[in-house]
Amino acid sequence: MRGGELDLVLWRDGEIVFCEVKSRRSDRFGSAAEAVDWRKQRRIRSLAAQWLRASGRRGRVRFDVATVTGVEIDVIEGAF
Secondary structure, three states, X not given: OOOOOOOEEEEEOOEEEEEEEEEEOOOOOOOOHHHOOXXXXXXXXXXXXXXXXXXXXXXEEEEEEEEEEOOEEEEEOOOO
């Protein structure tokens, strides 16, 4: 896709879910979720719109963030 890549695109509970995955060894320099700032969110939204146009899929859309810190995994549903 022009402009980047989408980490995960899923169909869950009747929604198209675009999930950004971020990992960190620790949160010493900030959490993995903090790396998904407004610029990254804007890019993901743009890529999602491209994907939707190309695929012809329709439906409710949700943006999640999955974080991996060390061995801990957390999913923030509807993160933005």
